[in-house]
Amino acid sequence: MARTVGGEREYLLVEARRHRGEWVLPKGHIEKGETPEAAARREVEEEAGVRAEAVSRAGESEYAVDGQTVRIIFFLMRYQGEAGRQEDRARTWRRYEDALRLLRFDDSRRVLTQAHALRL
Numbered sequence: 001m002a003r004t005v006g007g008e009r010e011y012l013l014v015e016a017r018r019h020r021g022e023w024v025l026p027k028g029h030i031e032k033g034e035t036p037e038a039a040a041r042r043e044v045e046e047e048a049g050v051r052a053e054a055v056s057r058a059g060e061s062e063y064a065v066d067g068q069t070v071r072i073i074f075f076l077m078r079y080q081g082e083a084g085r086q087e088d089r090a091r092t093w094r095r096y097e098d099a100l101r102l103l104r105f106d107d108s109r110r111v112l113t114q115a116h117a118l119r120l
Contacts, residue, residue, distance in 0.1 A: 001026060001044055001052055002120055003079035003093065009120060011099040011112060012079075014047050015090040023092070023102040025111065027072050040075045049085030052077035058115035061107040076115040 001012035016022040028043030030036060037054040044052050054075040061072045094102060096116050103109050 001048070001050060001077045001079065002115070004120065005093075008095055009116070010093040010095055011115070012044070012048055012050060013092050013094060013099055013102060017087075017089065022104055024105075025074060025103070025108050027074070036073045037075065040073075040077060044077060045083045046086040047089060048091045049083050050091075051080040051083045053080060055120060056118050058118060059111040061111060063107070074111045074115070076118045076120065078120060 002009050003012075004010070012026065013023040014026050016024045026040075026044045026047045028039060028047065030039040031042075034042070040054055041052060044050050055078050056076050058074045058076045060074065063070055092102075096112070099112055100109050103112060
């Protein structure tokens, strides 16, 4: 999720649900009958209260949870406006270098770097 302010791109980070004070990229589960792009739009709105449109795939990440492999598809998304949030999580908009520094996981930093190389 990105927006341009003063000619510079800023990226949306949300506070991790289980680890307060840890910043992550918005993500979530695809519901039955939903495309990955539609799920990304819905999750960004629920988690951060932001309306957005998917511009391009920004990368994928995989990790294991309770012995199950979870695959995440990330999108570079263009900010379209504010919306009602369903989750009580902190959010922050950060320029690229600052967002990289705040993200804990190498996979998240890799995805952000790939997104930053894409045209918004």
